[in-house]
Amino acid sequence: MELDFSSQAHYFLALLPEIVLTVFGMIVLVTGVWNKEGEGKAGSESLGAWALVGIVIAAGANGWLYGVTQTGGEGMVVIDRFRLFANWIFLLAGALCVLISLAYITRQRIQAGEVYALMLFAVVGMMVMAGTENLIVLFLGLEVMSISIYALAAINRRDRKSAEAGLKYFLLGAFSTGFFLYGIALTYGATGTTDIEGISQAIRTGSAAGPLLAFGIAFLAIGFGFKVAAVPFHMWTPDVYEGAPAPVTAFMATGVKAAAFLAFLRVFMVAFPQVPDDWFPIFWWLAAITMVAANLIALVQSNVKRMLAYSSIAHGGYLIVGVVAANQMASGAMLFYLLIYTLMNIGAFAVVISVAYQGEDRLQIEDYAGFGWQQPLLGVFLTVFLLSLAGFPGTGGFIGKIFLLQGALDAELWTLAIVLVLATLVSYWYYLRVAWYMWMREASAPDAHASVFTPLSMRVALFGAAGLILFLGIFPSAFGFLDFVQSSVDSLFGAAAAVVQVAP
Amino acid sequence: MDTIFEFLFSRDFLFYVFSGVTIGSALAMVTRKNPVASLLFMVATLASLAGIYVLFEAHFLAAIQIIVYAGAIMVLFLFVIMLLNLGHDYQKDLKGGAWAIFAFVVAGAMAGVLARQYGGIEALPIYRDAHGPQVIDALLAEQGAVGVMAHPLFTDYVLAFELTGILLLVAIVGALALAKRRV
Structure with a gap:
């Protein structure tokens, strides 16, 4: 089917997944209001089921968009394979987080309608971020996502830590949003447009104001650094990740991070490839410092949620290497890595939620002693996720890191590649320490883990995530998946390739 | 006498007046310790910004600015602050004088670079076109x-x-x- 944005009706088709999710978000919200308090459990889980239905239908719409081409008119939404692949990641993160939060939300007696509605709205924001070619719309998507997440982080009203996490995230997030918006304003001042193709064109034709643009890029990079928690801007992350309800933390660590990376990948690869000097050093140092510092701090964490927070910062560092490399290989690797990262991180959080009795009870690493022998299935799952996070051969995390390394080497980033490998080696210690506690330590009591329960929905999520990680780790190119990933970033580099041909 | 009048109501002069009030009250807003005072300075900032809009002949925007921001939103803010009785908090909550000085130096340096940029900005192609x-x-x-x-x-x-x-x-x-x- 062909879309022509000079007809406004075609916006509805181009934005079908987003619209479906928004509608279902509202349905869940309104249904949640009618949900009587006494109905409790059943009502809260049916709301989650509605959210899942919305995500599945949106996924169908996303698949349908593969058959659509844009023929004319200027829309602020892009129809390319990059956006659609990004949508898969966000929908996957949303679906897995709904699945792992069903029992948690019921048990903690959190308002289910608001939680699932805000999750769906956050996914809409993420999809808009990765699917737009206009900085204003990117900003609005970022805000839709962020405000949903601020509220979600503080949603457990009975928990002081949750409120603290929400407030901290809100204040620092709003602060970073200011930087980001100022970056957009300066970029607009330098190039006269907020359209990223237009920015690229203004830079190419030499009509952009250099220093102004450099400031704009620097501010955009700061806003980006906050959202992905790169190291000088990471101070909020451990407290927020520890305090927020665990399913929300899983969502923050995967969906939000993926959205920020994918949106900025598009901005920097399409709009700013001509001025690498303005952003290359910033991201080079961000990547290096993030990888080193996050892994070193993670070594001494005894709270598992905090450890996973630093681990997610470290993974952000690995991914920034892909931005620095700025070639097609590295960008494809980022897509692959973000997909795997989403699976393995949500999987790890799912087991953490289970161990914590679907709450926030047992989060210290000592609480995992002997867990593997008493709950072998969950123990094996957590081991798989931890090995994948560490990047063991045979898991998706390993393949993802190999691709990232290959991208970095193609771009001749020798130092960053070495730092990445060394940081990975360091990370083995803190991931394997949890596994060691699980399998090598005696449990404090023979029935210490007897009351751990894992509902069916969470088991489905765990099986799916672990299965995909192992499958993609052993057969990454099955069904032409790698070619599919690589072709998804073609559209980002199409413009750059054309430039090379034009330039003498 | 006429020339002075003309000067006082000339667009250039008014622009500097409104800009000065905007920047001055913005600075006052972040440096006041009393929330009510800083809120009133924020109203002043928004109102004088509306004056600049008028100079740009964006009358509609100026009216919206006054009605929505200075009028509705800020008054709501004021109500909330007074209802919550936050007006008596005179404690110093900004810590670290060295950092404040550092921040002002960085901001000043940036403002200088930007001002230099805007000085010759009319020569840029995007502004000519x-x-x-x-x-x-x-x-x-x-x-x-x-x-x-x-x-x-x-x-x-x-x-x-x-x-x-x-x-x-x-x-x-x-x-x-x-x-x-x-x-």
Whole structure:
């Protein structure tokens, strides 16, 4: 089917997944209001089921968009394979987080309608971020996502830590949003447009104001650094990740991070490839410092949620290497890595939620002693996720890191590649320490883990995530998946390739 | 005498007056310790910004600025602050004088670089080719002050417009979920 944005009706088709999710978000919200308090459990889980239905239908719409081409008119939404692949990641993160939060939300007696509605709205924001070619719309998507997440982080009203996490995230997030918006304003001042193709064109034709643009890029990079928690801007992350309800933390660590990376990948690869000097050093140092510092701090964490927070910062560092490399290989690797990262991180959080009795009870690493022998299935799952996070051969995390390394080497980033490998080696210690506690330590009591329960929905999520990680780790190119990933970033580099041909 | 009058009401002079008031009250807003005082300075900032809009002949924008920001939102802010009785908090909450000085130095250096940039900005191609006052005057005559804003809002920027609706919905839902009394 062909879309022509000079007809406004075609916006509805181009934005079908987003619209479906928004509608279902509202349905869940309104249904949640009618949900009587006494109905409790059943009502809260049916709301989650509605959210899942919305995500599945949106996924169908996303698949349908593969058959659509844009023929004319200027829309602020892009129809390319990059956006659609990004949508898969966000929908996957949303679906897995709904699945792992069903029992948690019921048990903690959190308002289910608001939680699932805000999750769906956050996914809409993420999809808009990765699917737009206009900085204003990117900003609005970022805000839709962020405000949903601020509220979600503080949603457990009975928990002081949750409120603290929400407030901290809100204040620092709003602060970073200011930087980001100022970056957009300066970029607009330098190039006269907020359209990223237009920015690229203004830079190419030499009509952009250099220093102004450099400031704009620097501010955009700061806003980006906050959202992905790169190291000088990471101070909020451990407290927020520890305090927020665990399913929300899983969502923050995967969906939000993926959205920020994918949106900025598009901005920097399409709009700013001509001025690498303005952003290359910033991201080079961000990547290096993030990888080193996050892994070193993670070594001494005894709270598992905090450890996973630093681990997610470290993974952000690995991914920034892909931005620095700025070639097609590295960008494809980022897509692959973000997909795997989403699976393995949500999987790890799912087991953490289970161990914590679907709450926030047992989060210290000592609480995992002997867990593997008493709950072998969950123990094996957590081991798989931890090995994948560490990047063991045979898991998706390993393949993802190999691709990232290959991208970095193609771009001749020798130092960053070495730092990445060394940081990975360091990370083995803190991931394997949890596994060691699980399998090598005696449990404090023979029935210490007897009351751990894992509902069916969470088991489905765990099986799916672990299965995909192992499958993609052993057969990454099955069904032409790698070619599919690589072709998804073609559209980002199409413009750059054309430039090379034009330039003498 | 006439020349002084002309000077006082000339666009250039008024621009500097409004700019000075805007910047001055913005600075005062972040340095006051009393929340009510800093809020009133914020109202002053927004109002003098509206004056600058008038100088740009963006009358509709200026009116909206006064009605929505200076009028409605800021008054609500003031109510909230007074109802919560936050007005008596005179404790110094900014810590670290060295950092404050550092921040001001960095901000000042940036302002200097930006000012240098804007000094020669008319020479840049994007500003030479930009829509000049004549184009805007023609548009204003054709569509009126509201039409000039409404037309792009519902055509080129319709996606941003609709998205703002979702943004407001999310903000309201989030605020209510966190603020309602019984959970």
